[in-house]
Amino acid sequence: MILDINTLRLDFPILAQTANDQPLVYLDNAATTQKPQVVLDALEYYYQSQNANVHRAAHALSGQATQAFEGARTKVASFINAPDSAQVIWTRGTTEAINLVAYSFGMHSLKAGDEILLSTMEHHANIVPWQQVAAATGAIIKVIPLTADDELDIEAAAGLFSDRTKLLAVSHISNALGMINPIKELITMAKAVGAVTLIDGAQAVGHFPIDVQALDCDFYVFSGHKMFGPTGIGVLYGKRELLEAMPPWQTGGEMIKKVSFARTTFGELPFKFEAGTPNIAGAIGLGAAIDYLSGLDRAALAKHEQALMKQLLTGLSTMPDVRIIGRPQAGAVSFVIDEVHPQDLATLLDMQGIAVRTGHHCAMPLMQALDLSQGTIRASIAFYNTPDDIAALLAGLDKAREFF
Numbered sequence: 001m002i003l004d005i006n007t008l009r010l011d012f013p014i015l016a017q018t019a020n021d022q023p024l025v026y027l028d029n030a031a032t033t034q035k036p037q038v039v040l041d042a043l044e045y046y047y048q049s050q051n052a053n054v055h056r057a058a059h060a061l062s063g064q065a066t067q068a069f070e071g072a073r074t075k076v077a078s079f080i081n082a083p084d085s086a087q088v089i090w091t092r093g094t095t096e097a098i099n100l101v102a103y104s105f106g107m108h109s110l111k112a113g114d115e116i117l118l119s120t121m122e123h124h125a126n127i128v129p130w131q132q133v134a135a136a137t138g139a140i141i142k143v144i145p146l147t148a149d150d151e152l153d154i155e156a157a158a159g160l161f162s163d164r165t166k167l168l169a170v171s172h173i174s175n176a177l178g179m180i181n182p183i184k185e186l187i188t189m190a191k192a193v194g195a196v197t198l199i200d201g202a203q204a205v206g207h208f209p210i211d212v213q214a215l216d217c218d219f220y221v222f223s224g225h226k227m228f229g230p231t232g233i234g235v236l237y238g239k240r241e242l243l244e245a246m247p248p249w250q251t252g253g254e255m256i257k258k259v260s261f262a263r264t265t266f267g268e269l270p271f272k273f274e275a276g277t278p279n280i281a282g283a284i285g286l287g288a289a290i291d292y293l294s295g296l297d298r299a300a301l302a303k304h305e306q307a308l309m310k311q312l313l314t315g316l317s318t319m320p321d322v323r324i325i326g327r328p329q330a331g332a333v334s335f336v337i338d339e340v341h342p343q344d345l346a347t348l349l350d351m352q353g354i355a356v357r358t359g360h361h362c363a364m365p366l367m368q369a370l371d372l373s374q375g376t377i378r379a380s381i382a383f384y385n386t387p388d389d390i391a392a393l394l395a396g397l398d399k400a401r402e403f404f
């Protein structure tokens with residue numbers, strides 16, 4: 001199948017818009033992706049024709065809403081190859097999913113002296129909740145350092161694992177540098193010492209298929225909005241025995257079996273972790289995004305994205321004042337330009353309709369490790385980007401340079 005990106009782009013109405021009176025060149029996909037019309041339609045259809053609360057009422061509309069909502073959970077389960085949709089917990093996004101594990105598993109299972117192993121590449125969402133756990137339990141945070149080539153130092157990681165290591169929490173792809181971390185090796189090392197593993201897949205799900213059983217991680221977390229779905233919906237996948245052993249985090253309606261003032265018993269998975277009315281529309285919208293992605297040739301999309309990455313890296317490497325940070329492999333490319341503040345550059349790009357992100361990318365410890373106090377400029381791609389988008393960015397940098 002020949003991939004016709006220009007036809008696929010028509011599925012995303014926002015891409016036809018202008019920004020600052022220029023055609024929009026959207027290269028901030030690591031922050032959030034745009035939504036295809038089918039996702040927008042699913043949201044509208046739910047509110048127009050199916051809106052009712054789920055799991056409760058004995059009426060037709062509630063039955064339809066529940067079916068659509070639970071159908072979306074089944075779609076997520078098959079999308080990541082989870083053995084059972086009861087192991088798919090809805091959350092607000094990656095951040096909430098990590099907090100759920102931190103507060104339910106971390107706060108209850110970790111003790112003083114236990115070690116939590118993170119990496120230098122982590123987004124704040126996979127750092128701060130563990131610091132809270134460490135502060136409350138006396139657990140200790142250890143960090144996998146970078147090599148001289150700015151990769152995760154696997155040899156150093158091997159030296160950091162011990163029988164004190166109780167949890168490994170690492171990102172699948174670094175949001176700041178677009179580097180794919182060696183999670184398979186790290187998971188194997190964690191298993192060898194009996195540590196629980198959490199993979200932050202926020203930046204991976206939009207770029208290639210995920211198989212949680214093949215990875216054999218204990219938890220995998222991601223956000224719908226980074227894979228062409230709505231904001232405010234995300235997923236915690238977990239191994240059944242761990243999820244069953246974990247206490248509820250938030251409590252209230254929907255998550256109980258029986259309540260009396262003397263005693264409350266909690267619901268089964270996944271409901272035990274889903275207190276209150278969930279983001280029904282968001283879940284249904286994410287289901288529509290999965291249907292949309294599943295209808296495309298994902299291998300061809302990945303190949304197209306790789307070609308865009310190559311075009312961008314080649315173009316940047318011909319610019320003597322540009323320094324590419326790390327070894328970008330998927331999604332994002334971070335770079336700095338000598339003597340130019342990233343924010344000034346982004347403003348000049350924005351005037352040309354080009355959307356990128358600048359700064360620390362919610363990865364301040366990584367920026368400190370790389371000695372990049374002003375952060376970087378980050379261009380991040382999705383499959384609907386085109387060679388013209390990359391050419392526009394490269395030309396935009398040349399034009400911006402005239403101002404410095």
Ligand code: 7TS
Nearest residue numbers: 030031093094095123125171175202223
């Ligand atoms: N983990 C990673 C690796 C991320 O890239 C992000 C968001 C999060 C966690 C948090 O996801 P959320 O949906 O709960 O907010 N990353 C970015 C980014 O790179 N630019 O804006 C948000």
